[in-house]
Amino acid sequence: MAFAPILRGLVWGALGFLLGGGGAVLVRLLLGLPAFQPEPLITIGYFPGLLGWLLGVGAWDVWAREWFGLPVRREAVYDWRRYFRFTTDHKVIGVQYLVTFVVLFLLAGFFAMLMRIELMAPGPTIMSAGLYNHIMSMHGIIMIAVAVAAIIGGLGNFAVPLLIGAEDMAFPRINALSYWLIPPVAVLLVSTFFAGGFDSGWTAYPPLSEVNAPGQVLFNLAVITFGFSSILGALNFLATILRLRAPGMTWRRLPIFVWSIFAASFISLTATQFLAAGLLMILLDREAGMTFFNAARGGAPLLYQHIFWFYSHPAVYIMILPAFGLALEILPHFSRKPLYAYPWLVAGFFGIVFLSFIVWAHHLFTSGMPDYLHGPFMATTELISIPTGLVFLSALGTIWMGRLRLKTPMLFALGFLFNFLIGGVTGIFNADVPTDLHLQDTYFVVGHFHFTIMGGMIFALFAGIYYWFPKITGRMYNETLGKLHFWWMFLTFNTTFIPMFWLGLFGMNRRIFDYPPALGSVNRFISISAFLLGSSFVVFVSNMVLSWARGPQAAANPWQARTLEWQVPSPPPVHNFPAPPQVVGHPYDYGFTNSVHALVGVSGGSGEQGVDTDG
């Protein structure tokens, strides 16, 4: 049965939950406390429940059995059912991630539509303030998860081993484990609707997050689980890129997307723990009566904000570095020119990684932290524009004098440049302490981060989806629908978010259910734009579904690109390459005569004579 592993995971998960929850009840009885308190019961029951789910869904069969001397059980499933299993093939895991996060993106986008309906006119429109706060918080955290994991987990998993000429990731079972940690995250977040919701945004600042409804506990558990998945994924990418590059794939020949995943993984591996620690401290405050953030009993609410942003600012570079990599991966192939200033760009990535760790307190300029910290954090923040500037140097140098092929992936990559430029320039206003005193926590900030994350990361994600669609599915998407999707989304995205800068300046703060009546007409305009933006995804989804089902067969290399993944059939065979490819040149050397990136299928002598095309 197709869904047997998932059903077994659910049953084992429920058993684990009952075991843990039962234990909690027992301990409470022994301590003489009221036995049935939902919050501690859920918190304690969750972890054995999670373990039960993971073992049941497949970790027991393909992994844990060998710890007890039993033979592992692997089914050879190669049809659609493999997507519902604890499969270890990186290409399957990539698709699992990608589809999951596109669905979550659409769900969180739907929440955004509900918010825009509510904000169409001042005063209550369709929902209560409490429900609005919950929907807004859900929109925030789900989109953050999408931004962190859609490119890395989805396209990174699919493409990185192919791009470096590897057979799979370094730790295929850990890879499957990182993916199967994601469904519990989604289930927990959706369950908050049955637990009173949570109204503290994705930032969960205490004391608010310690006094609100039990939904907050589910949120904390979800984000801690998600963080665990990120850390495991990052570990896997670092090991893969360090150890599994094909012969000749030197660091100077590494495709730029791989570099960006490497840089982002470094942040993921080393910063994510801080968020988990902060959320755990909130759980301990709530369930065990500890007082990390309780001012009345000696705690410090500001402490949380530092811990939170110590992860969450580097996290925006976990989101945007792979987006840089993806856009810059696509630009050379569709400009038919080498990637401009490649070594400088790589240095820029690592400049961003370094600086990302020392700018977190720019989120705290109005928090009441000591004044003398403002100057230093403003300075480090402004300095990030230097390595980020190298991304623009490289992008503009690549397209300048190129032979541009304006296919859908290229349009999205160029759209990324434009949007991220607005996101970057408006970021300066937030980094500057004097202007930030006014702009902090207003719609100016909402506009800014939607330009960087949606205009940047999400546009790059779509660029990548269209770019690798033929490789992933073996079929070609519809180019007309793709271009329609781009222009529709690009124009309505800009008309939705540009007016938000004005709103912020004119006194509309963020995360509000109601606003001064004078701001009604601009909000109505934004809402209508937002509905049009939302409807553009109908074009996207129908293109994807129809093309995957009935699109024309895709060639192995429809873009005449030089990188390794295009030198194998679409979709690639299970073990990717007939033999380890021999890398002999740069990946982006378009225009050089007789230049070759790699020899595929030669040393093994088994496969296609995949000598590199020169365009």
Add this chain to the structure above:
Amino acid sequence: MGRHYLKAAILWILLTAIGEFLALRIPLFPTAAAEEARIIDSSFILLMILGIPVFTFVLAVLIYTLSTFRSREEAPEDGPPVHGRPAVALLWITITAGLAIYVIFNPGLKGLAELRANQRADLVVRVEGSRWFWKVTYPEYGITAREIVLPVHRRVRFEVTSVDVVHSFWVPAFRVKIDAVPGIVTRVFVTPTQTGTFQEDYHFRLQCAELCGLGHSMMTAPVTVLEQGEFDAWVGKAKP
């Protein structure tokens, strides 16, 4: 080849001129009713003036590239094999670093110094946030109110705190914001320069700017700036 650079440069200059013209002509700010608002608005304008050429540079290259360097469908070919010279990257880094460092000093540190130059206050007003209303007290006069009333041209020190969750003190007409954090007292200075009331202009309002739960968006209080004589009269009436 040189022609392309020249044309793109002309496009850049043109776009910059249009951008600067618009930035200086379009009203960007609501009522500025305090000395702090003047400092903050002029910081904003300086950043606009500096940011527009950066924005239009990229925009000009994008527009020019898209309109000129298209691949011909009938005869696909590759572009020139250029990796980029170190000199260009170094020049680029020098310019971006120069801009970034300049912006740190002006308007950044300069604006901060102006905002913090004067630590004396003519009047102290304590503001306490609790879900979901503001309590305003004037220790000098023994007044407790649900609104902020200030005399014009007098430097005020707000001492802000919270009794429950984190709130944030924000008056859009003054441009300043400071969180109200339980357990600590935060401070912000404001020197009103213009009279006004919430009834005439919604930017004269104290708005909670940090998510604090159900009543967050409704957590406001009116702000009034009066001439000194009118303020004294208000104090006389409001005194218990």
